[in-house]
């Protein structure tokens with residue numbers, strides 16, 4: 001089951017939509033390439049306890 005969440009790319013500041021896989025765990029950290037500028041970002045996902053919402057934070061990859 002996938003949730004769609006809008007975030008702002010830390011590299012180009014465009015709004016992009018991420019698909020969150022709720023079956024992948026309550027806390028997830030993974031890399032995703034921006035669909036606008038193609039630069040990688042680190043995505044932090046925390047699923048809310050109510051089983052519906054989630055908190056998503058993105059940061060630029062530091063290489």
Ligand SMILES: [Zn+2]
Nearest residue numbers: 009012034037
């Ligand atoms: Zn971007």
